[in-house]
Amino acid sequence: MADYFWVFVVGGIICVIGQIIQDTTKLLPAHILVLYVVTGAILTGIGIYPKIVEVGQSGATVPIMGFGYSLAKGAMEAVDKDGFIGAFTGGISATSAGVAAVVLFGYIAAILGNSKTKR
């Protein structure tokens, strides 16, 4: 049960920070999205985000910051394995399953659904 608690808290905090940025700055949602991915990658590079993932688990990997984490983690692992070229290949291969799933599920949703006006 403690795991669920920390997943909820860590995921919640990440989202609350996003909401505060959205409400108090002039940044648009797309800005915040990019900011989060880059922040996730940088925090992983300097060793902070893996510690957050240890505590928050999917609470830290599911939000978009987790995408930056996967990119950086994949790149670092590939550099260890393949050398310098790994910096270019590692991020993409680590996130390739997610990216391919997004394309596939997005395509299926576009075939099955129609956009509707917000209520």
Added chain:
Amino acid sequence: MHKIGRQTIRFPNPPSISNTASIVGPKEAEGPLKIYFDKVETDDTCGETSYEKAEECICYTAIQTLLQKEKLQATDIDYYLGGDLLNQIISTSFTAQKIAIPFFGLYNACATFSEGMQLAACLVSGQFAKNVIVSSSSHFSSAERQYRSPLESGIQRKMTAQWTVTGSGAVVISNQQKSPYITHITTGIVQDYGVKEADNMGTAMAPAAVETIIAHFNDTGFEPKDYDLIITGDLGTIGKEISMDLLSREGFNVSNIYTDCGVEIFSEEQDTHARGSGAGCSAVVFSGYIYKKLRNKELNRVLFVPTGALLSPTTTLQGDSIPCIAHAVTIENEPQLGRG
């Protein structure tokens, strides 16, 4: 010369607004002005396959309704002036192709309707035309895609954001002797006070509205008390407050006769945040609500001031500020203002 001051024209032979038509979508029909509209589209796709086609359908329906109400054929209309918010004003241009009336396509964003009324009044008063139709339209879902994000991305709207009205308003401006009449027009000058947020249009547009209203009073010598109603186009709740504040600082107390079409069209409970906007907003509020109040003499002198934010998606992405405009039209049942 019938021009008075820098920005105003006074018509010695005021053209008549002989009829109007207003078509709205489902959300507008749940709002406080629902009883004033001619027709409600309960399905905001109008049975079409895209929201752009739906907007075109609403625009075309407004023109057809107007012709039927006034018992006119398209061949009786000398010119069609209109515009909308989509790229290359497609809703209006495609409608113009169907109705086959000599066409001037206009763009002043949400001030397109008054831009069209002003030019139509000049055409009719100058005896270049007997009947001119003016229309403008907008659609929530096509405007979201045009100016902000596709609906599918489910972006959270800020509290300063306004809700684009789904609807189209159209008027016939003619040389008939039938009240109400357009007696004065004040054409706006583009204002830019450096607001960059595309989801805070009310703040961006308020100075343009205030500049045009003050220019109108300065050019004509009229005062707020000469009017029963001063109504701006689509400033919403935030822009309305700013306008009232700016006008009172300039010495014009309009608090008891001033409102905004965007504020009127939706109620607080409809959760649109800062209320309505869009080229269709002032068009349907005028064609529905204001015109009917003028015809039954509840209102006799109205200053109608639609406001437009002249941004494009490209300028927003490039971080430019938002230039804005407002055009004022004086509408009177008995042309008396400025006649001693």
